[in-house]
Structure formats: structure tokens, C-alpha cells
Amino acid sequence: MASFLQQNQERFLTELLDWLRIPSVSADPKFHGDVLRAAEYLKARFLEVGLENVELCPTAGNPIVYGEKIIDPALPTVLVYGHYDVQPADPYELWDSPPFEPVIKDEKIYARGACDDKGQVYMHVKALEMMNQDGGLPCNIKVMIEGEEEIGSNNLGIFVRANKEKLKADVILISDTGMLANDEPSIEVGLRGLSYHEVEVTGPNRDLHSGLYGGAVANPINVLCKMITSLHDENNHITIPEFYNNVAVLTDEERAELNRVPHSDDEFKKSIGLPDTYGEQGYTTVERIGIRPTLDVNGIWGGYTGEGAKTVIASKAYAKISMRLVPNQTSEEITQLFQQHFERIAPSGVTVKVKPHHGGEPVVTPTDSVAYKAAADAMETTFGKRPIPTRGGGSIPIVAMFKSELGLDTVLLGFGLDSDAIHSPNEHYGVFNFLKGIETIPHFYRNYAAAVKG
Amino acid sequence: MASFLQQNQERFLTELLDWLRIPSVSADPKFHGDVLRAAEYLKARFLEVGLENVELCPTAGNPIVYGEKIIDPALPTVLVYGHYDVQPADPYELWDSPPFEPVIKDEKIYARGACDDKGQVYMHVKALEMMNQDGGLPCNIKVMIEGEEEIGSNNLGIFVRANKEKLKADVILISDTGMLANDEPSIEVGLRGLSYHEVEVTGPNRDLHSGLYGGAVANPINVLCKMITSLHDENNHITIPEFYNNVAVLTDEERAELNRVPHSDDEFKKSIGLPDTYGEQGYTTVERIGIRPTLDVNGIWGGYTGEGAKTVIASKAYAKISMRLVPNQTSEEITQLFQQHFERIAPSGVTVKVKPHHGGEPVVTPTDSVAYKAAADAMETTFGKRPIPTRGGGSIPIVAMFKSELGLDTVLLGFGLDSDAIHSPNEHYGVFNFLKGIETIPHFYRNYAAAVKG
Structure with a gap:
């Protein structure tokens, strides 16, 4: 089948580039039409590759693109999930080429969404086309691609709860993660959760002249800095009371x-x-990213930020602060602890x-399941090397939701690399990775169908 | 003369409003033509009110508007200084009316520059017109209005050094400060100095995904917050070594x-x-503003600051940090101490x-001089109350420069109020204050000329 892929790879890339050209930024209302x-x-x-019952399912936000192909109700069903929305692209000036004018350079596709997640979603579409040319599908496939992953998937849970019959399946397959290196395939089996907040600190009732007031009023920027600083102690432990209460402690063997x-x-x-590396004392880099919760400021602003000097004491200062969570913390618990603590420490x-x-x-997916083995075998076939199970630091919040709402485990068959600069300027995705994904995915379906049938 | 002022006050205000309509923001190159x-x-x-040798004196930056009227070389000469440039007006959305569409509401002129300093400069122009109608000038007057005060007066010192003969005078008169209240006239006799910096903290070589890297790299925003926080101790003393070495200590009587x-x-x-008030322990609010040096963050920015959530670890974080200085600190000394310290504490x-x-x-102007008394007498005449000498918190850096370059003391005959919101949205200037300034200034010239002659 490699030859069909080789013969069509230029077209596959062209189609992806056309899609990447549409700036589907969900966080910014001005891109709503593009989304x-x-x-x-x-x-x-979807229609071109033979999916049926294809529709844009409306939600209170952006629609979910759905399609399916049921070849035999007796066969197992795989539900593919991904997202077509992308992160905001700013700061634009740091991109070497415009984020929505994709280019291929040094065998990499440069564009916002190239890897996260349009490029990885499109591998699934082309894998379907390839299977159509090679004996058809070995099992039933449902595909559900949402448009609000980068803003919290607020409407997906509602959709899933309302459509449990439609979404009935045996396993979830997602390509929205990475692997260690192109010659070091791996599959993520642990993902951190997320609690994300915007905080606002208000001091005086208007901006003040720092000469006339400086030294006699609490400056909201200085106060915000102090509050943020107090959230870590000298060992980089997070100081929010009870924050670590439910953190799963790994055994020495597991570590x-x-x-x-x-x-x-x-x-x-x-x-x-x-x-230098940096982080919580007593843990390695792999542990800091994989099994420990963290707190980072994702953005901060206040006062005069233009050219030159303005001697002002701002009335307000803002920050975006997020925490990555690990089993068995819950987003709700940590959100409440953070909120209470941050309000309490305000001077x-x-x-x-x-x-x-x-x-x-946060979730941990099993490595002893049929689906995980089908994925590991598929990668071993196409990469020539057994993939390593890893615990990544990112969050795919919907994995836990699929488990609780549909009772389904997820396989995270991702082909990105840490160096792909997702969420950053110059996001890119290797042409190798895109094509290797298209090649690997059909093996997964065949392995999985054979194992479940057998 | 009050009747001439009364008859012409509508025109005086109309002329000022026309001038305020020109957005002379020196900090932002896009307003260069307006400046x-x-x-x-x-x-x-200047030409209309009979000043001679009127010219726009070129500098490496914005021109200095100069004019003079020498009625008799044997009489004393007053050099008036002010500035026609204004602070940036953002955030525009917080203005109740647009900053460059001046309106008079509740007897106040609302516009950027209404008080600082176009409104106060224009009092001097109209005071000249009024004296022309009332027996002419009692002494020689030179007027020098610059266009770079809000960005540090970088070219004024060069101009002054190159034009010492042209600027020869007996005293400097400036209206760029405030008084306590409309029924509590006062004259500033102490001004704090300024050391203003922009700092940049760089961590990773690009923005990173906080899920993939959070907890394992130094986050530049968190680091910047920590560095800023460390600049004050728990008593709100500034922690920069040697920072207080040269601070003049007042006696108990002086305090x-x-x-x-x-x-x-x-x-x-x-x-x-x-x-609550806030500030350095052991000092009153008046002392904190008047005689103690301070450090404030005037602006901070980094990471994602748009709508919604972006899980990024920024590569860079920035802040604008300024210190207000008191006698006998120097701007050069403190700038060096800050720079060294801030670089040293970087983790x-x-x-x-x-x-x-x-x-x-920083400067302290004498209260026992002929010029100070002439100003105090002038205010007593027009306000019916003796003004109080005060030590304000703002900075007029050029006062020290006039002393060192021209050997001249300055009188700070300002008519603004703390509540005028200079440097803030909704800057305004009382119509009362504008007219009272025009009425008071001629008394100063007459008192001063009489005292020097006598």
C-alpha cells in the first residue's frame, strides 16, 4: 500500500495545506466564520472518502463534524476523535512565514494547526481513503471532530451525553499527542489534567500618577507579582493548601x-x-512533566506596555494562571482550592x-488492553521498532469524559514531536510524520479487528 | 484687570481647546506630525501676544518653542519653562469622552494635556496678553516650551548648554505642578527624581506548550514576578543594596x-x-510621597493576553519599573544600582x-528667596490665603538641570489638583484653575520686578 501513498502524497499534502489556510481560531470571535x-x-x-451520515452537528458553540461507516454491526467499532479548531497564532511577528499561509520547508509543514490538530486529523481522513483502495475497512468506524478543543471543549460533553447511542463504540482513537522521536516511537498512556484561571487585581479606582501617589498606595502589579510568587515555595512546591492531597504517589518501582x-x-x-532545568525538588525532568502537578503563569498584563515611558500606577493588573493536574486530582477540586486560596491571600x-x-x-490509559496492543503492533510494523509507553504532560480533557460518559478507553496514537512548537510561533509538522501516520493507522484497525474477532 | 479676563475667558478657553485637539503624544512615533x-x-x-524672536528651535528630537520680550536690559528677567507634549492617552476605552476631543463638563476641561501641561502653559500665554492690556510687562520675559518632557527631556539639556547666553535670566518660572485644593493654595518646594527602566526576562528560546514543558523549565513570567517581589522586603523597604545610602534624613523638627x-x-x-493606605513602614503618607524614595512597576506584559485560554509558557516577559528619588540620590547612581542588582538576582x-x-x-527649591516670596504673595492676593510650601512626589527633572547648567533656582507656581487624573484616563483641568492661573501670574511678575528693583 506504500505505493498508493507515495503516488498520492503530493495531493494529500495539498489538501491539508488548503485546510490549514482557513484560520479556525476558536478563542477569538473574529475568526468565527473561518471556524x-x-x-x-x-x-x-468526509463525503469524498465514503463516510456516511455525514453532518455538522450543531452545538451551543461550534459544530461537531461527524461521519461513520458501519460495514457490519457484528464487527467492533472504533470512534475517532480530533479537533479542527486551532490555537491563536499571535505573536504574529515571531512567525518566519504567516501562520495561515502554510509552506513546506525542510520537509516540514509550517502553519498554525499543522500538527495540533488539523494535520493529525487529516491523517485519519486519508487513512480511510487508503483502506478503501486496499480491501475496504476491517471494522466499523465513527469519526467525530470538534471545534472547541482549544477553548475547553465546553459543548462536547453535552453532545456526547445526548448522543450515547449514535456514538456507541468499543474504543476511542485519538491522534492529538506526540512521540519521543521519529526513530523512537512511543504512545502516551498518561495525561495531565488542567485548571485554568484568569485573575484580576484591582487597587486604586483609576490609574494614578506614580510621582504623586507612588509609595503610598498598593500597586496592583506589584501586589499581583507578590501573590504569584507566593504560590511556590523555595523548593518549587505549590503552596496552595491541600493541593497535593489527592496526588497519586508512585512506588519506587513505578518511578x-x-x-x-x-x-x-x-x-x-x-x-x-x-x-538549566528547573522544577520541583526531588523529581527528575520526566517526573516533573509526567507525574507531578504544576502551576504556570500563561500570561500577565497591566499598566503601560507601549513604547517609551509612562509613570503610571495602574488601577488593575491581570494574569492567566493554569495548573496541570495528575491522577487523582480533579479539575473541580483544584479549581475551587485555587480560587479560595488566591482570594484569601489578597492583601x-x-x-x-x-x-x-x-x-x-488527568487520566492514565491501560497498556494491557487489546486496543493498546493493536496500536503498539501497528507502530512496530511501520517504524520497525516497538513503541515505548510514556506519560506526557499535556492535557486532553475529553479522555476522562469519554471514560465516564461512554465507558470507553482511549488509545493516544499521536505522531507529533515535542519540537513541533504547537501553541507557539512557527508550529510545524513533519511530512514524514504526516505520511507515517497515514501508513500506521490502517494497521491499527486491522490489528484491532483481528484481535477482537479472534 | 479681572474684567478683561472675564470678558475674554470664553475665547481663552476656545483657544486652549483648539490646542488640546492636537494629539501631541511624544512617546509614540505615529503622532510625530501632530507634535x-x-x-x-x-x-x-506667541506672536499674537507680542513675543519677539519667536522661533521653533530645532533639536535632535522635537523642536523647542521659544519667544522673548526684553523691555529693558537693566530689569530682571524671568525664564518660563513648560511643555507642549502630552502623555499617551491609552487605554482609550476608559475615557468618558475622547482624549483629543476636549469638552468642558461641570466646569472642568476634559482632554489629554488639559492640565499636564498644555493648560498650564497656555495660562502663561494669556497672562502675557492680559499684561499687554494693563500697562505692559514689569520685567523681561523669556518663554521656552519643549516637546519631550513626557519622554525624558533628552534634548533639552543639550539645547540649554548650547544657548546659555540666549537663556540668561534671574529665575525660572514653571507651572507644571499642583496645589492642595482650590481653597488651599500651595507651592511645591521639593520634587522627587526618577530612574525608569524597561526589563526583559528571557527563558526558553521559544514559546512552549505548558502541558509538555510546564514544571520542568523556568517560566519567565513567574521568574519576573519573583524578581519584582524581591525588590521590597516585608516592611516595604527597597532591597537594592546601597539604595538608601544617600537619602537625606530629615530631623524630627523637619518631619x-x-x-x-x-x-x-x-x-x-x-x-x-x-x-487602606500602604507603603514603607515608619512613615506617614505625606512622608512616603514627599521625602522617601519608592519603586513601582508601571507596566508588565508577557505570554498570552488575549481572549480565552492559551496554555503557553512564554519565552519572554517584560516590565517597566521606575523609582522616585529624593535628595541626595542621583539618577545616575540609582540607575546603576538598579541595573546591577536586577541582573545579579536573575536566577x-x-x-x-x-x-x-x-x-x-530630585530637588528642593528655597522658600526664602525673593522669587518664592513673589509667588507666595501673588497667590495670597488672588486666593485670599497664604500658600503652604509642600514637597510633592512628582518629578520635573529639568529643575535640577536648570540649577546646574544655568545656576538658576526655580519657582513651581502650579495650579493643578491631585484629582486632575494627569497621566490617566479622563485627565481634566478646572476652568477655575485655568483662569486663576492667568490672574495670578501677572502678580508674580510685578512682585518679583518690584522686589529685585527695590
Whole structure:
């Protein structure tokens, strides 16, 4: 089948680039029309590859693109999930080429969404086309691609709860994660959850002249900095009371197993241009990213930020603060702890508002399941090397939701790399990874169908 | 003469409003043409009121508007200084009316620059017109209005050094400060200096996904917050080594005298909507603003600041940090101490750049001089109450420069109020204050000329 892929790879890339050209940024209302265009584009591709009952399912937000092919109700069914919305692309000036004018350079596709997640979703569409040319599907397939993953998947849960029969399946398949390296295939089996907040600190009732008032009023920016700083202690532990109460503690054996993942701190530092690693004392880099909860400021702003100097004491200062969660923390628990704590530590003289943005639950997926083995075997076939199970730091909140609502486990068959700069300027996706994904996915279906039937 | 003022006050206000309509924002290059138009407008008004040798003196930056009237070389000469440039007006959305569409509401002129300093400069122009109608000038007058005060007066010192003969005078008169209240006239006799910096903290070489990297790299925003927080101790003392070395320590008597200024912490808090005052332990609000150096963040930014949530670890974080200085600190000394300290406290894993913006020296002007008495007498005549000498918190860096370059003391005959919201949205200037300034200034010239001659 490699030859069909080889013969059609130029067309596959062209189609993907056309899709990437549509700026489907869900976080910014001004792109709303583009988000809908991206959904329509995908729907048309679903129809081309023979999916049936294709529709844009309305939600209170962006529509979910759905299609299915039921070849035999007696066969197992795989439900594919992904998302067609993308992260905001700013700061635009740091992109070497415009984020929505995709280019292929050095065998990489550069565009916002190239990897996260349009590129990975499109592998599934083309894998279907390829299977059609090679004996048809080995099992039933349902595909559900949403448009609000980057803003918290607020309407997906509602849709899933309302459509349990329609979405009935045996396993969930998602390509929205990465692997260790192109010659080091791996499958994520643990994902951190998320609790994300915007905080607002208000001091004086208007901006003040720092000469006339400086030194005699609480400056909201200084106060916000102090509050943020107090959220970590000198060992980089998070100081929110009860924050660690439910963190699953791994045994020494489990930690040793985890640290067997190929990882070099030197290469890690080099790849991001830092002289040192950093983080919670007593844990390795792999552990800090995989099994420990963290707290980071994702954005901060206040006062005068233009050219030159303005001697102002701002009335308000803002920050976006998120925490990555691990089993058995829950987003709801941590959101509440953060909110209470942040309001409590506000010094007299300022008022604080905490607005939770969205959350997601941490998950660990089983490595002893039929589906995991089918995926590992598929990768071994196409990469020539057995993949390593890893625990990544990112969050795919809907994995926990699929488990609770549909009772289904998920396989995270992702082909991205840490260096793909997703959520950053110059996001890209390797042409190798895109094609290898299209090649690998059909093996998964065949392995899975054979194992379940057998 | 009050009747001439009464008869012409509508016209005076109309002329000022026309000038305020020109957005002479010096900090932002896109207003450069407007800055020049504001200078031309002023030059035309100088000619109308009979100033001679009127010119736009070129500098490496914005021109200085100059004019003079020498009625008799044997008489004393007053050099008037002011500025026609204004602070940036953003955030625009917080203005009740657009900053460059001046309106008069509740007897106040609302516009950027209404008080600081176009409104106060224009009082001097109209005071000249009034004296022309009332027996002419009692002494020689030179007027020098610059266009770069809000960005540090970088070219004024060069101009002054190159034109010492042209600027020869006996005293400097400036209206760019405030008084305690409309029924509590006062004259500023102490001004704090300024050291202003932009700092940049760089962590990883690109923005990173907080899920994949969070907890394992130094987050530049968190680091910047921690560095800023460390600049004050628990008593709100500034922690920069040697920072207080040269601070003039007042005697108990001097402090008691200073605290006799009418001030109510309750009214102060109420006026800015704060439940508490705040500041360096061991000092009153009046002392914190008047005689103690301070450090404030004037702006901060980094990471994602748009709508919604983006789970990013920013590569860079920025802040604008300024210190207000008191005698006998110097801007050069403190700029160097800050720079060294801020670079030294950067933790391993980030790099720090400190870019000084501009500075200014603290000054105390004498209260026993002929010029101060002439000003105090003038205010007593028009306000019916002897003004109180105060030590304000703002900075007029050029006062120290005039002393060192021209050997001249300055009288700060300002008519603004703390509540005028200069440097803030809804800057305004009382119609009362504008007219009272025009009425008071001629008395100063007459008192001063009489005292020097006598």
C-alpha cells in the first residue's frame, strides 16, 4: 500500500495545506466564520472518502463534524476523535512565514494547526481513503471532530451525553499527542489534567500618577507579582493548601520504570536553549512533566506596555494562571482550592477576582488492553521498532469524559514531536510524520479487528 | 484687570481647546506630525501676544518653542519653562469622552494635556496678553516650551548648554505642578527624581506548550514576578543594596513641619477608592510621597493576553519599573544600582536585559528667596490665603538641570489638583484653575520686578 501513498502524497499534502489556510481560531470571535468554513471543508472531505451520515452537528458553540461507516454491526467499532479548531497564532511577528499561509520547508509543514490538530486529523481522513483502495475497512468506524478543543471543549460533553447511542463504540482513537522521536516511537498512556484561571487585581479606582501617589498606595502589579510568587515555595512546591492531597504517589518501582524512557537533560536543555532545568525538588525532568502537578503563569498584563515611558500606577493588573493536574486530582477540586486560596491571600488594599476558564481531568490509559496492543503492533510494523509507553504532560480533557460518559478507553496514537512548537510561533509538522501516520493507522484497525474477532 | 479676563475667558478657553485637539503624544512615533503641529500652533500664539524672536528651535528630537520680550536690559528677567507634549492617552476605552476631543463638563476641561501641561502653559500665554492690556510687562520675559518632557527631556539639556547666553535670566518660572485644593493654595518646594527602566526576562528560546514543558523549565513570567517581589522586603523597604545610602534624613523638627500640611488619610483613601493606605513602614503618607524614595512597576506584559485560554509558557516577559528619588540620590547612581542588582538576582535559567529609559534628579527649591516670596504673595492676593510650601512626589527633572547648567533656582507656581487624573484616563483641568492661573501670574511678575528693583 506504500505505493498508493507515495503516488498520492503530493495531493494529500495539498489538501491539508488548503485546510490549514482557513484560520479556525476558536478563542477569538473574529475568526468565527473561518471556524465554520474549516468545518465545512472537513465535511466535504468526509463525503469524498465514503463516510456516511455525514453532518455538522450543531452545538451551543461550534459544530461537531461527524461521519461513520458501519460495514457490519457484528464487527467492533472504533470512534475517532480530533479537533479542527486551532490555537491563536499571535505573536504574529515571531512567525518566519504567516501562520495561515502554510509552506513546506525542510520537509516540514509550517502553519498554525499543522500538527495540533488539523494535520493529525487529516491523517485519519486519508487513512480511510487508503483502506478503501486496499480491501475496504476491517471494522466499523465513527469519526467525530470538534471545534472547541482549544477553548475547553465546553459543548462536547453535552453532545456526547445526548448522543450515547449514535456514538456507541468499543474504543476511542485519538491522534492529538506526540512521540519521543521519529526513530523512537512511543504512545502516551498518561495525561495531565488542567485548571485554568484568569485573575484580576484591582487597587486604586483609576490609574494614578506614580510621582504623586507612588509609595503610598498598593500597586496592583506589584501586589499581583507578590501573590504569584507566593504560590511556590523555595523548593518549587505549590503552596496552595491541600493541593497535593489527592496526588497519586508512585512506588519506587513505578518511578524507576518511568525514568527508563529515553531522555537526556542535556538534549532537553539544548532543544529549548536553556542552561538549566528547573522544577520541583526531588523529581527528575520526566517526573516533573509526567507525574507531578504544576502551576504556570500563561500570561500577565497591566499598566503601560507601549513604547517609551509612562509613570503610571495602574488601577488593575491581570494574569492567566493554569495548573496541570495528575491522577487523582480533579479539575473541580483544584479549581475551587485555587480560587479560595488566591482570594484569601489578597492583601488589604486590593480586591481580587478569579474567573475559571476551563478544566480537564488527568487520566492514565491501560497498556494491557487489546486496543493498546493493536496500536503498539501497528507502530512496530511501520517504524520497525516497538513503541515505548510514556506519560506526557499535556492535557486532553475529553479522555476522562469519554471514560465516564461512554465507558470507553482511549488509545493516544499521536505522531507529533515535542519540537513541533504547537501553541507557539512557527508550529510545524513533519511530512514524514504526516505520511507515517497515514501508513500506521490502517494497521491499527486491522490489528484491532483481528484481535477482537479472534 | 479681572474684567478683561472675564470678558475674554470664553475665547481663552476656545483657544486652549483648539490646542488640546492636537494629539501631541511624544512617546509614540505615529503622532510625530501632530507634535509638530502643536508646536506651530503655540508659535503663532506667541506672536499674537507680542513675543519677539519667536522661533521653533530645532533639536535632535522635537523642536523647542521659544519667544522673548526684553523691555529693558537693566530689569530682571524671568525664564518660563513648560511643555507642549502630552502623555499617551491609552487605554482609550476608559475615557468618558475622547482624549483629543476636549469638552468642558461641570466646569472642568476634559482632554489629554488639559492640565499636564498644555493648560498650564497656555495660562502663561494669556497672562502675557492680559499684561499687554494693563500697562505692559514689569520685567523681561523669556518663554521656552519643549516637546519631550513626557519622554525624558533628552534634548533639552543639550539645547540649554548650547544657548546659555540666549537663556540668561534671574529665575525660572514653571507651572507644571499642583496645589492642595482650590481653597488651599500651595507651592511645591521639593520634587522627587526618577530612574525608569524597561526589563526583559528571557527563558526558553521559544514559546512552549505548558502541558509538555510546564514544571520542568523556568517560566519567565513567574521568574519576573519573583524578581519584582524581591525588590521590597516585608516592611516595604527597597532591597537594592546601597539604595538608601544617600537619602537625606530629615530631623524630627523637619518631619513635624512637613506633617503639618493639611492631609487626611481618610480623604486620601476615599479619593482613590482604597480601604487602606500602604507603603514603607515608619512613615506617614505625606512622608512616603514627599521625602522617601519608592519603586513601582508601571507596566508588565508577557505570554498570552488575549481572549480565552492559551496554555503557553512564554519565552519572554517584560516590565517597566521606575523609582522616585529624593535628595541626595542621583539618577545616575540609582540607575546603576538598579541595573546591577536586577541582573545579579536573575536566577540561572533566564537571561535579563535592563534598558534605562530616562532619569531626573530630585530637588528642593528655597522658600526664602525673593522669587518664592513673589509667588507666595501673588497667590495670597488672588486666593485670599497664604500658600503652604509642600514637597510633592512628582518629578520635573529639568529643575535640577536648570540649577546646574544655568545656576538658576526655580519657582513651581502650579495650579493643578491631585484629582486632575494627569497621566490617566479622563485627565481634566478646572476652568477655575485655568483662569486663576492667568490672574495670578501677572502678580508674580510685578512682585518679583518690584522686589529685585527695590
